[in-house]
Amino acid sequence: MEKRQFDAVSKEDLLSFKRVLEIIAEEKKNSIPLTIFTTKLSPLESITRYLKEELHKGINQIAKMLGKKTSAVSLAYKNAKKKTFLIKETKIFIPLSEFEKYHGLSILEIIVQYLLKQHYKLTEIGKIMKRSPKTIWTIKKRAEEKNV
Secondary structure, three states: OHHHHHHOOOHHHHHHHHHHHHHHHHHHHOEEEHHHHHOOOOHHHHHHHHHHHOOOOOHHHHHHHHOOOHHHHHHHHHHHOOOOOOOOOOOOEEEHHHHHHOOOOOHHHHHHHHHHHOOOOHHHHHHHHOOOHHHHHHHHHHHHHHOO
């Protein structure tokens, strides 16, 4: 019976499904999985290591994307290599464009602002990022004070 159901799927449907999968894969290439920020690495170490090792970006390119000094990014990567780095499965990704837009904010401030725009509550953000809701609230307030 399963074969008959599959036979009912047209080649156009399969091509459309394949295209959807390609679009999702492309979006993941331009996004950062939120779970990289739940490790023992600092946020800058996490994003630098991910961009360098997973997305094959250069240190200068990473520095420009994040609005940071090349020396700071280079040091963050050097320190990150000394620590355990795990990428856990997640459904939540932060577009790279968010980090490129808000150079005046810290990495965590950008993440919290993005998740708030996606209608996550402070307590949910805290659970996801393995930080207390009070810490998330403080990060949110600091971002608001910067008015970026």
